[in-house]
Amino acid sequence: MDKKEIKAVHDDDLETLLSNLNILNDVKSGKKKCRFCGCVIDLDNLEAIFPDSGDIKFVCSNPECLKQFYLFLEKENV
């Protein structure tokens, strides 16, 4: 996944995207957590994903997390 390749996720292609990244099963089985608040990510509350330190991080739909996500993007200059 390219560093510039930030994905804002929409319901339609969410499962396809996660499947392409080989993380769909992890999300479905509750293994992934929000990068900012630490809540368990599922298909309903997943708002965005982004690459960080060679890993893929998740952002939940909590407005506070989205705010932090955008601050993070500015700081990282991506």
Ligand SMILES: [Zn+2]
């Ligand atoms: Zn969160």
